[in-house]
Amino acid sequence: xxxxxxxxxxxxxxxxxxxxxxGVSRRVVVEKLLKSLGGHLEAFYFAFGxxxxxxxxxxxxxxxxxxxxxxxxxxGATKMKTIELxxxxxxxxxxxxxxxxxxxx
Numbered sequence: 001x002x003x004x005x006x007x008x009x010x011x012x013x014x015x016x017x018x019x020x021x022x023g024v025s026r027r028v029v030v031e032k033l034l035k036s037l038g039g040h041l042e043a044f045y046f047a048f049g050x051x052x053x054x055x056x057x058x059x060x061x062x063x064x065x066x067x068x069x070x071x072x073x074x075x076g077a078t079k080m081k082t083i084e085l086x087x088x089x090x091x092x093x094x095x096x097x098x099x100x101x102x103x104x105x
Contacts, residue, residue: 002085005055006082065084
């Protein structure tokens with residue numbers, strides 16, 4: 001199952017909700033959401049700095065990852081960036097593919 005890194009930053013409304021319900025409740029919400037879509041939450045961490053949370057998600061495919069990202073963004077409480085993660089084995093397979101590319105110049 002593909003893995004994705006979700007990088008989240010809360011809006012002021014999101015911070016209000018987090019303050020009211022707590023961090024554990026957010027993890028529970030994400031776990032429930034992913035399970036309903038055939039996925040799994042591997043990790044959920046809050047952090048200091050520009051981004052507020054980092055999550056590793058296992059979801060069935062890119063369409064599911066996009067649907068999650070759109071739903072979260074549409075709710076307006078969280079800005080989220082989703083990055084597909086590749087294993088070392090996948091990189092090895094990618095390096096075996098012939099790519100006919102000519103750099104500019």
